[in-house]
Amino acid sequence: MATTPDIYRVPIPPKDAEVLTTACAYCTVACGYKVFRWPIGKEGGPLASENALGVDFPSAGPLSAWCSPNQHNIAFHRGQPHHVLVLPDHETDVVNVGGNHSIRGGTLALKVYNPDSPTRDRLQHPMIRVGGKLERVSWDMATNVMAAVSRHVLEKFGPTAWGMKTYSYEFFENTYAIAKLVDTSIGTPAYAPHDKPGNTEDATGLDDSGVNSFAASYEDWGDCDVAFLSGVDPYETKTTLFTSWMMGGGAPDKKLIFVTPHKTMGVAYGLQNGGLWLPVIPGSDTALHLALARIIVENGWQDQQFIDAWIANKWEIESGYGRGTRNTRWQWRTTMSPAIQSDWEDYKKFLLKEEAARLENAAAITGLDPGSIVKAAEMIAKPHADGSRPKSSFMLEKGNYWSNNYMNSASLAALGLICGAGNRPGRVISRGGGHQRGGAVAGGGRDWLSPEKFPGRRKKALNVDRWVIDGNLRFMWVIGSTWLPTMTASQELARRVAELTRGNPHQPTSLDEKEIIDALIRRVESGGMVLVDSDIYPVEPLNTDYADIVLPAAGWGEHDGSRCNSERRLRLYSAFNDPPGEARPDWHAVAQFARKMGFEGYAWKDANDVFAEAARWSRTGVLNYYALVAEAEKRGVRAHEALRQYGTTGIQTPIRVKEGKLVGTPRLHDATNSWGEIEGPTNDVRWLYSFDTHSGKALLLKSSWRDFPGWIDFYEAIKPRAEKGEIWVTSGRFNEIWQSGFDDRRKPYLAARWPHAQIIVNPEDAHPHGIESGDFVEVLNDEVFVQTGEPIGVRRDDLTFSNLRATGHIKVTEGRFTAVAIVSNEIRAGVAKAIFVGGKSWANAVVHSVPDPISGNYRYKLGRGALRKIGESPYKRSFDRMSLKPRDII
């Protein structure tokens, strides 16, 4: 029986093929997909009347339906082999209108489990490490061991010794179960999502300005006249948003301004169409934003009408508690001393006093030509001859906020606000998004158990990496994250995790359940850590080498799941193939463990039960889908089925009821969202139609370049050292790779494109070392700073980098990684960019583990290193692997 798909022929689906709807497994855009499934041994015919696609083959023209061989696979359904075609929905009029896609989603079919293909190494059975080797055990035994050790840890050391590190996006059903366990049943502060060391916000300064990170709809990015893109090229990482909405949309002549050191295809396209490329030096964005704001204010180009209506005045700031409620992180940030929130008059004064806002200073700090800065200010704010204003929108992503986290996001928000963006069509301020939005909450939370504290204020989220390194975590359950390479000073973190697990003398030596439990309890008693990892694949070294217990997870397409994309569009992701072996969805694993612990409330029969329960808790947030579940219940229909009816169109959250019908919300903070009457289970929250602050008006935050305690001394210390021949070494995504490449390396088509981790180097930086495209280079930072101990700040400057050093809280280590060089002037000189989580190439190894003290977030983009040619890679002269060509040809 041939289950290896042909590469020169794609079977045509018969008319009676089943069609299931879903959305992409990958980026935040979440294109809608249809899966055509039928048993092997059958086929449709080439006439439209003979096949389920309704298309005559050969199909005409580049825009009509076609299936490439990489969109076909053979999968198991109810134990029987079936053909599956995973195709973008050609009939959709949302998101990927007409069936657009990226190379990532376009090859989803290759992700599907097929034991005759590279996905054969899917994890299939729970395993426990015995005598150093992973041995297969039952789910029952694995969860027994987990429960016995957990009970001991909780009794002896308390909940702060029990932690989790999980994705924040992999379907509400899973994240709800995790949140319920972490925040209520166990009640631990030791939780970190995939991309942060602790339970913090991302674009923290944007949040505190009162702007939600996902306020926009894709339509807004199409309708703006000017898009200011801070730390992102949406073509690379949100491809369909760029090609379907930004290249055209309501304003096809729009101008694009890109702020990034890397000129990728979107940037090149933008330049060709009247846009700008501002190749900033990493970390310098705040100076750019301040300079732009100053030019705007000096010329009177601000949107004064908007400012008068929507920026909080002096009284509105000082009444109440800044942005949020008492005792929260938001509250202490926005009312901390010296106060950084200001009204318009105060903000103008600040800008005119701030040294970094002077054009010549900003140009020096950012490495930009002053003429470009002036041009950018004109583009985003200068009124036209007839007095009308350009519709400007502002996008930020990780180039902005995984850097000077708080201030970059705060200064970008302020810039957007004074240009009149934030709550109107085509005038938005939003993240572009990275992952999809699949994080549910379950109430509770134990933030106050974190020992961390910022001067003068209340608690801060616990840094779980540091907690582990300091030996305070005795039990860690990782779900769906490679953890170590995704965090800073990765090699130091990995070394310590290895020491606490494999390096501990207490190891199980037999498959006897009691002996295993005893050994692991002796481990935690001796100061070691027990590590459990749930994943779909073996992950080096996390579960191949370190984890004591490994659990096989069911993934996308193997269970019904739900989540939103970056315009809050909720869809049902239909199951269409069997998970391999005994792999189970993570909610199922969590529930089984929780029941063994004796916790109440985990008796879910299926994913729908979890989805329905989570709905209640979604009511207060932007992913509120409660009305859909309530309405389904009224109709006597399962909630998942009610959502499935929406197909790939889905519905945008928060979902409200109007005239008895469910209605989605295109845009947040939009005054037209205010309807007066509140119907049915609609949850009326003010941020639907005003900004998310105490007053409903936005806050301008004074993002000083030098005066904020916790930035400038760090920045000076981490700059590349000329005497070492160092340059900035930043990292990021590339279009053809999703995350760690866990799927891509198993898709022959994409594995051929990127068989090895890459680093883009400017010729000026490459030539002195004799580095050519295709060479292996080693990047070394021999002074990687790692913050140690628990930061408990009392006086204002306690948590500045200088002070942490002086008080012995900064350890110095070294970090290095190897990658294949691509020498191109698509990257600005003085900066090299590596793939951010590249197999064994850990770009974060050269990044300092010293978080932004206000937000607690890592500054991933600010690595440095000296480059050295090691030799030639096999890809230098390959015929069919790894193109070394530049990405910006237009």
Add this chain to the structure above:
Amino acid sequence: MLGPCPLHLTTFDHTRHGMVVSGHATESLPQIMLEMRDGDIFAVGVMGLIFGYAENPGGA
């Protein structure tokens, strides 16, 4: 290099078997295999599936 395709900006690398450099295509550019015989060039096959087809025409 070939491209970018004006619709979705994909570029292709001739020196690497028609693979995508940057872009959207779910297959490398199909390539016509050529053979030299006595000074003449013959097209003898196709590597890859031609866009729009479920199977290459003429059993190529």
